[in-house]
Amino acid sequence: MRHGILTINAGSSSIKFALFDTAGGLAKRPALSGQIDGLGAEVSLKARDEDGAHLPELSLAPGIDHEDALAALLRWLPQAEGGEGHWQIAAVGHRVVHGGEVCTEPARVTPELLTALEAFCPLAPLHQPHNLAGVRALAALMPEASQVVCFDTAFHSQQAAVARDFGLPRALTDSGIKRYGFHGISYEFIARRLPQYTTRAEGRVVVAHLGNGASLCALQAGQSVATTMGFTVLDGLVMGTRTGNIDPGVILYLLESRGLDAAALTHLLYHESGLLGVSGISQDMRTLLASEHPAASEAIELFCYRAIREIGSLAAALGGIDALVFCGGIGEHAGEIRRRIVEGCAWLGATLDADSNRRAATRISTAESHVEVLIIPTDEEWMIACHTAELLGMRV
Ligand SMILES: Nc1ncnc2c1ncn2[C@@H]1O[C@H](COP(=O)(O)OP(=O)(O)O)[C@@H](O)[C@H]1O
Ligand SMILES: CC(=O)OP(=O)(O)O
Numbered sequence: 001m002r003h004g005i006l007t008i009n010a011g012s013s014s015i016k017f018a019l020f021d022t023a024g025g026l027a028k029r030p031a032l033s034g035q036i037d038g039l040g041a042e043v044s045l046k047a048r049d050e051d052g053a054h055l056p057e058l059s060l061a062p063g064i065d066h067e068d069a070l071a072a073l074l075r076w077l078p079q080a081e082g083g084e085g086h087w088q089i090a091a092v093g094h095r096v097v098h099g100g101e102v103c104t105e106p107a108r109v110t111p112e113l114l115t116a117l118e119a120f121c122p123l124a125p126l127h128q129p130h131n132l133a134g135v136r137a138l139a140a141l142m143p144e145a146s147q148v149v150c151f152d153t154a155f156h157s158q159q160a161a162v163a164r165d166f167g168l169p170r171a172l173t174d175s176g177i178k179r180y181g182f183h184g185i186s187y188e189f190i191a192r193r194l195p196q197y198t199t200r201a202e203g204r205v206v207v208a209h210l211g212n213g214a215s216l217c218a219l220q221a222g223q224s225v226a227t228t229m230g231f232t233v234l235d236g237l238v239m240g241t242r243t244g245n246i247d248p249g250v251i252l253y254l255l256e257s258r259g260l261d262a263a264a265l266t267h268l269l270y271h272e273s274g275l276l277g278v279s280g281i282s283q284d285m286r287t288l289l290a291s292e293h294p295a296a297s298e299a300i301e302l303f304c305y306r307a308i309r310e311i312g313s314l315a316a317a318l319g320g321i322d323a324l325v326f327c328g329g330i331g332e333h334a335g336e337i338r339r340r341i342v343e344g345c346a347w348l349g350a351t352l353d354a355d356s357n358r359r360a361a362t363r364i365s366t367a368e369s370h371v372e373v374l375i376i377p378t379d380e381e382w383m384i385a386c387h388t389a390e391l392l393g394m395r396v
């Protein structure tokens with residue numbers, strides 16, 4: 001029998017999972033990993049074994065939701081693991097997007113904690129309900145395993161007040177209405193790995209996590225000092241189906257003059273906007289890049305334009321920029337998007353090496369570039385497993 005930790009990461013368009021052996025300390029690579037991809041559209045389960053070899057792909061019903069996809073994953077897992085009883089899972093580590101002000105460290109799940117985290121569902125409707133449903137499903141399926149939650153917000157919790165406060169009356173700020181930031185598990189992983197990739201890890205680094213949800217984080221000596229997402233995951237960059245930052249006056253106008261109520265606004269801002277809303281074609285960057293439709297080009301142009309502007313903003317927060325790191329589904333795989341963004345950062349001293357970018361090499365800037373530009377594949381799964389193992393007192 002093998003001993004391990006399972007991780008579950010429910011994103012807005014995917015459920016990622018990984019199984020790590022813990023027999024000789026936490027394994028560097030998972031014994032089994034994969035993802036259910038394309039939630040809301042064409043859904044499939046793709047997985048890899050210990051050697052990185054692909055297992056046969058499983059198609060799931062088109063349009064299947066997060067809960068049914070998770071149930072399908074949990075039915076599929078035992079045989080993929082090598083049969084019932086082949087693994088003893090000591091703990092399941094979950095990504096939970098919103099931890100609010102109190103949850104700034106990974107924690108073991110208790111009924112009280114779950115109730116407290118429920119309160120954040122309205123602040124992350126694409127994630128939090130699915131994150132907590134995952135915790136409940138795994139707790140029911142594996143009652144003997146510890147359930148551990150790791151928060152996207154935690155990594156940003158030490159930011160200075162000036163980076164976190166809105167220009168709101170103090171009483172509202174004091175009641176918790178402030179910027180929290182997300183994708184922190186990914187940024188923490190990048191911050192930890194950065195010294196292996198560059199001698200500039202202690203300097204001023206902007207990390208671009210570009211996936212279906214997308215944000216930027218400014219790192220100073222490996223610590224988060226500013227980020228583009230705020231109180232919710234709506235702020236900052238244009239995303240798959242989310243607006244990114246928007247004049248709050250637009251919301252008031254839609255509410256007062258166009259007859260939209262809170263539910264309609266929520267749907268508009270979270271589900272119908274971003275790349276999908278602008279293109280009218282798809283939220284998926286692959287589809288847009290392959291399309292010849294002018295509306296697809298306009299959506300891509302807006303995505304890149306806003307990323308370039310926000311990189312400038314974070315570089316200002318850092319007082320300069322030594323390195324720019326790309327990660328996430330788009331950041332790691334879409335060379336055309338990286339090209340456009342880096343070219344838009346020429347004024348900051350970034351120069352792309354076109355060939356390295358095409359090959360998706362680790363370093364994609366020229367030797368002369370003032371800003372070192374890197375692609376570092378993020379690994380939220382390993383970071384969650386690492387926190388889970390540490391919390392259980394296991395060797396990492
Ligand atoms: N080869 C690729 N080229 C362009 N975009 C890609 C590629 N592979 C994945 N993507 C994009 O990455 C996004 C999903 O990123 P990911 O980080 O996995 O999402 P999630 O936010 O669900 O965690 C999608 O928009 C997808 O189109
Ligand atoms: C916070 C967030 O947007 O996460 P994801 O990119 O996984 O949707």
Ligand SMILES: [Mg+2]
Pocket residue numbers: 011012211212213
């Ligand atoms: Mg994600």
